[in-house]
Amino acid sequence: LTAGAELDSFIPMRRAVNGFRQITIIGVGLLGGSIGLAVKARHPETLIVGVGRRRLSLSQALKRGAIDRAYLEDACPQAVASADLVVLATPVGAFERYLRAIRNHLKPGAIVTDVGSTKSDAMAAARRVLKAGHACFVGSHPMAGSERKGVVAADPDMLTGALCVITPGRAPRATARVEAFWRELGMRTVRMSPAAHDKAVARISHLPHLLSVALMCLPQRAELRLAAGGFRDMTRLAGGDPEMWRDILLSNRREIQAAMDEFSRRWSKLRRLVKRADGDAAQEYLRSAQRARLRNVTK
C-alpha cells in the first residue's frame, strides 16, 4: 500500500451522476445512446445498462461505449433490478409494455423516467402501471434529436444546451432529481403539465414534422435536381424514423389535429392572397413572419 493509495481512500469517491450509480436505458437508439455517452463522458464510474430488441444495436452501443452491459428485451427485469434510474428511450407506444415488465423488479427508491415526445400518454401509462410501492415516475422530454437513427449516430453533445421539459411525478424529490440529472448533462429544463406540453409540441414540433413529410412527397424526381438549401432544410425532418413518428401521431392525435386544422386555415388565407395577386397584403404577411422569425427564433 503506497502513501498515495492510502490518501486516495480518504477522498470520498466522486459521486455518481446525481447519486444514480446504475442507470438502465431501455432502447439504445439515437437518444438512448446519446444519453449513455453523455453520462459516461462526465461520470465514467456510473454503470450504464442497456436494453434492446436487437443484438446488433446492443453490440454497437457496447462498442461505442454508450453502455457497459447489454440485455435483450426479454431480460429487462434483470437489467433494471439494480438500477437507481431507468430511462425509457423506446417509441412512446412501447412504454406501457416495458413498465409492466419491470414494475415488480425495480429496487426500492428507484426512479423511472422517459424521453417520450408526448407526455399525456406516458404519464397515464405510468399512473396505470406503477402503483404505490413501485418506483416513482417522472416524465421527461429532452428536445434534442436528429433525422439520423440508431446508436451509430449517437452523440454525447446532442443534449447540450437543448431544452428538456419535465412533467412532474407524484414525488417532488424524484422530480427534482430527474431535473438535476438532465441539467448535469448540459440541458436546460422547464416544468410543464402533460396537457400544456402536448399542445405546445403539437404546434412547434409535430406540425413542422408533418409539413416536412407532406412537402417531401410532392416534387417529382426530375424536379428534385433543382432542390437547393431551402428545400433541404425544409425536408430534413421528413428523414426521421417512421416508427417513432407513427407512435407520436397516434399518441398526440387530438392536439396534432387541432394544429393541422389551424395551419390549414392560415394556409388558405395565404392561398387567397396569392390568388388575388394582393402584393401589399402578401408582403405584409411575409413581413410579419420575418419579424417573428428574427425576434423569436435564435440560431
Added chain:
Amino acid sequence: LTAGAELDSFIPMRRAVNGFRQITIIGVGLLGGSIGLAVKARHPETLIVGVGRRRLSLSQALKRGAIDRAYLEDACPQAVASADLVVLATPVGAFERYLRAIRNHLKPGAIVTDVGSTKSDAMAAARRVLKAGHACFVGSHPMAGSERKGVVAADPDMLTGALCVITPGRAPRATARVEAFWRELGMRTVRMSPAAHDKAVARISHLPHLLSVALMCLPQRAELRLAAGGFRDMTRLAGGDPEMWRDILLSNRREIQAAMDEFSRRWSKLRRLVKRADGDAAQEYLRSAQRARLRNVTK
C-alpha cells in the same frame, strides 16, 4: 524599364473572366454582392461596377471589395456604358424598368443577364424591351442564397457548388458565354425553358418558402421557447426578404397557386390519416417520405 517589366508586356494579360472586362451589377444586395466578390476573388483585374438605390449599400459594397465603382440608380446609363456584361440583381419586379433605362446605353456586343427566381416574366420583359440592335439577354437563376440580406452578408463562396438554371436567349453564343461565366464562379449549370423552370421552382422553392412563412406565424410567443432545431430549420426561409418574395409571388403566381393547391390536397390526405388514427397508413406515408428524402436529397 526593367527586363522583368519588358517580359511582362509580352505575356498576354490574364484574360478577364470569360472575356468580360467590365461587369456592371445592378442591385448590390446579398446575391449581387456575392457575385462581385466571387469574380474579384478569381479575376481581380475585372472592373466591377455596382448600381444601387441607397448610398449606404453602395458604400458597404465598395468597402467589402464587391465592387470597384458605385453609381446611384439614376446614373445607370453611365454605369452600363462600358460594360461587357450587365447582371440584373434587383427584385424581379424592377427588371423591366432597369432594362428600359439602360437599353440605349449598352455598348455593341454587351450581354445582359439576371439572377431572378422566376424566368417567364424576366424573359418576357427582355423580349419587350430589348429589340434587335440592343444587347442580348440570357436568363439566369443562380439557386443560392440565404435568409440574410444585403451586401454585408455577401459571401464569395455562396455560389460554389450550387446550381444555376440558364434560360437561353436568342443568341447561342451569348448563352454559352453566360453559362461559362457561372461555371467559372463554381456553379453547376442546366438549361431549361422559362415555363419548365417556373413550374419546377414553384414546387421546389416557392412552395417551401410559403410553408415556412405560414408555419412561422402560427405559434404563440410562449410556445416558441420550446422550439428546437426542427422548428428552426423549418422557419429559416421565413426570415427571407419580404420585398423580394412579394415580387416572386406576383411573378410566378399561376404556378405557385397550382403548387399550393397540390400541397393542400396532400395535406388533407395526411389530416384524414391522423383523424382516422390509421397508424399503418400514416407509417407508410412517413416511410415513403423518408425514402424519398434519403434517396433524392443529398446533404
